Amino acid sequence: MAQYDYDLFVIGAGSGGVRAARLAAMSGARVAVAEEDRVGGTCVIRGCVPKKFMVYASEYAGHFKTAQGYGWSFPEAPRFDWPTFLAEKDKEIARLSGIYVTNLQNAGAELVHAKARLIDAHTVELVGKEKTVTAGKILIATGGRPWVPADLPGIEHVITSDEAFHIPQLPQRMTIAGGGYIAVEFACIFKGLGVDVTLVHRGPNILRGFDDHVRAHLAEELERKGINVLLGCQHERVEKTAAGLVSHLSNGATVESDMVLFALGRAPYVEGLGLEAAGVAVEDGAIVVDDFSKTNVESIWAVGDVTNRINLTPVAIREGAAFAQTEFYDNPTSFDHEMVASAVFSQPAIGSVGMTEAEARHAHGQVDVYLSRFRAMKHTFSGGEERALIKLVVDAKSQKLLGCHVVAPDGPEIIQMAAIALKMGVTKAQWDSTCAVHPTLAEELVTMREKYMPQDLGPVA
Numbered sequence: 001m002a003q004y005d006y007d008l009f010v011i012g013a014g015s016g017g018v019r020a021a022r023l024a025a026m027s028g029a030r031v032a033v034a035e036e037d038r039v040g041g042t043c044v045i046r047g048c049v050p051k052k053f054m055v056y057a058s059e060y061a062g063h064f065k066t067a068q069g070y071g072w073s074f075p076e077a078p079r080f081d082w083p084t085f086l087a088e089k090d091k092e093i094a095r096l097s098g099i100y101v102t103n104l105q106n107a108g109a110e111l112v113h114a115k116a117r118l119i120d121a122h123t124v125e126l127v128g129k130e131k132t133v134t135a136g137k138i139l140i141a142t143g144g145r146p147w148v149p150a151d152l153p154g155i156e157h158v159i160t161s162d163e164a165f166h167i168p169q170l171p172q173r174m175t176i177a178g179g180g181y182i183a184v185e186f187a188c189i190f191k192g193l194g195v196d197v198t199l200v201h202r203g204p205n206i207l208r209g210f211d212d213h214v215r216a217h218l219a220e221e222l223e224r225k226g227i228n229v230l231l232g233c234q235h236e237r238v239e240k241t242a243a244g245l246v247s248h249l250s251n252g253a254t255v256e257s258d259m260v261l262f263a264l265g266r267a268p269y270v271e272g273l274g275l276e277a278a279g280v281a282v283e284d285g286a287i288v289v290d291d292f293s294k295t296n297v298e299s300i301w302a303v304g305d306v307t308n309r310i311n312l313t314p315v316a317i318r319e320g321a322a323f324a325q326t327e328f329y330d331n332p333t334s335f336d337h338e339m340v341a342s343a344v345f346s347q348p349a350i351g352s353v354g355m356t357e358a359e360a361r362h363a364h365g366q367v368d369v370y371l372s373r374f375r376a377m378k379h380t381f382s383g384g385e386e387r388a389l390i391k392l393v394v395d396a397k398s399q400k401l402l403g404c405h406v407v408a409p410d411g412p413e414i415i416q417m418a419a420i421a422l423k424m425g426v427t428k429a430q431w432d433s434t435c436a437v438h439p440t441l442a443e444e445l446v447t448m449r450e451k452y453m454p455q456d457l458g459p460v461a
C-alpha cells in the first residue's frame with residue numbers, strides 16, 4: 001500500500017473511529033484520524049457520558065427524600081446549583097476528551113483537526129486546509145446528529161440534546177417532545193433537578209420497541225414522579241410569546257413552558273462527506289455495509305451510528321474493533337448484533353436484553369412469562385412509592401431465556417450480568433439453580449417460579 005499516504009484514514013474520532021484507529025495503528029499501520037469537532041464523539045462530548053453525570057446529579061433529589069425516611073433531616077433544604085454542576089461537568093468532559101487524544105497518540109495514530117470529504121475511493125480532502133491525502137483503506141465513523149422536523153413552524157425556538165448539555169440556567173418549565181431514550185432520560189433528569197416537565201409523545205405509550213409491561217410500568221413511574229405525560233399527540237407549532245414558549249399540539253391542547261426540547265430521533269451524519277463522489281451506497285440516510293462493516297466500495301468501510309444498525313457506543317466500539325481485526329490482524333471478525341443489552345437511564349432505569357414478550361411470541365409461538373412488580377425494601381422502609389419490575393421471557397419448548405427486562409435503579413448494572421447468561425443460551429432451570437443473593441432487589445430474578453397469567457398484574461402494594 002506504499003502508493004498511499006496512509007494505510008488507513010478514519011473519518012470521525014468518536015467511539016468506533018478511535019477504537020479502529022488505535023487497533024490498526026498498534027498493528028504497525030500508518031493511520032490518520034480526522035475530526036472536525038472535539039475528540040470523543042457523541043458519547044463523550046454530547047451523549048452518554050455528560051448525560052450520566054446529569055442523571056447522577058438529578059438522582060440526589062430522590063436520595064434526599066428517601067434519607068428522611070431513614071431518620072436524616074436537613075437544617076436547610078438541599079439546594080442545587082446548575083452553573084456549578086455545568087462547570088465541573090465540562091472540566092471532566094475536557095479531561096476525558098484529552099485521554100482519547102493521548103490514547104490515539106500513544107498508539108501512533110495521527111490526529112487531523114478538519115472535516116474530511118471523500119474525493120474518490122482512496123482520496124480525502126481536508127476541508128479548509130486545502131489539502132488532500134490518500135489512503136489504502138478509509139473508515140467512516142461520523143456518527144449521528146439530532147433530527148428535527150425543519151419545516152415545523154417555530155422550530156427555531158426549540159433545542160435538542162446537543163444544547164441541553166449547555167443551557168446556562170435551568171428553566172422553570174420544560175416541554176420535551178418524543179418518547180424514546182433521550183426524551184425519557186431528559187424528562188427524568190430535569191424533573192429531578194426541579195424543573196416542571198411535560199412529555200409529549202405521538203404514540204400510545206413511551207419507548208416503542210421495549211417490552212409492553214416495561215413501557216407501561218415506566219410511564220406510571222414517570223407520572224408518579226410528577227412528570228406530565230401527554231400521549232397520542234404531537235407538536236404542530238411552537239409559538240414564542242411574552243410568557244414563554246407555547247406548544248400547540250395536534251389534539252388542540254397547548255402547553256406553556258420556558259424551554260422546548262425535541263428528542264425525535266437521530267440521523268446518520270453524512271452531510272458533506274462526499275459519499276456520492278466515492279460511490280458509497282446509502283439507504284434511508286444510512287451507509288449500507290455488510291457483516292464486516294464494508295460498504296459497496298472495495299476500499300471503504302463504515303461503523304457506528306452512521307450505519308444505523310444498533311446505535312449504541314459499545315456496539316460502535318465492537319464494530320470498529322472487528323474491522324481492525326479483519327483488515328489489520330488477518331483475523332476476519334464480524335460483530336454479532338444479537339442479544340445486545342441496552343439501558344435507558346430513566347429514574348427508575350431500564351435494563352433490557354433479548355426479546356420482548358411480543359417479539360418472542362411472534363418468533364417462537366409459545367412462551368412462558370415470569371413477572372414481578374414490587375416495592376424494593378429500601379422504599380417499604382422509607383415510605384417511597386417507587387416500584388421495580390422484573391420480567392423473564394422463556395421459550396416454552398426449549399426453556400431457554402429469550403428476554404430479561406428490569407426496571408429498577410440498578411437495572412442497567414443488573415442487566416450486564418444477565419446478558420452474559422442469555423448470550424450463552426441459559427435455560428430457566430439453570431438460571432433458577434443459581435442461588436439468590438440476599439437481601440437484594442436482583443434476587444427476584446432467580447426466585448420467580450410461578451408463570452405469569454395476564455390477570456395477575458394487579459396493583460402493587
Ligand code: NDP
Pocket residue numbers: 149177178179180181182183185201202203207208234263264265266310311312342343344345
Ligand atoms: P429514539 O429513536 O429512541 O426515539 C425517537 C422518538 O421520537 C420516538 O418516541 C418516536 O416515536 C418519536 N418521533 C420520531 N419521529 C417523530 C415525529 N416526526 N414526530 C413526533 N415524534 C417522532 O431516538 P432518541 O432521539 O431518543 O435517541 C436516538 C438513539 O440514540 C436511540 O435510539 C439510541 O439508539 C441512542 N441512545 C441510547 C441511549 C442509551 O443507551 N441509554 C441514550 C440516548 C440515546 P415513535 O416511537 O412513534 O416512532
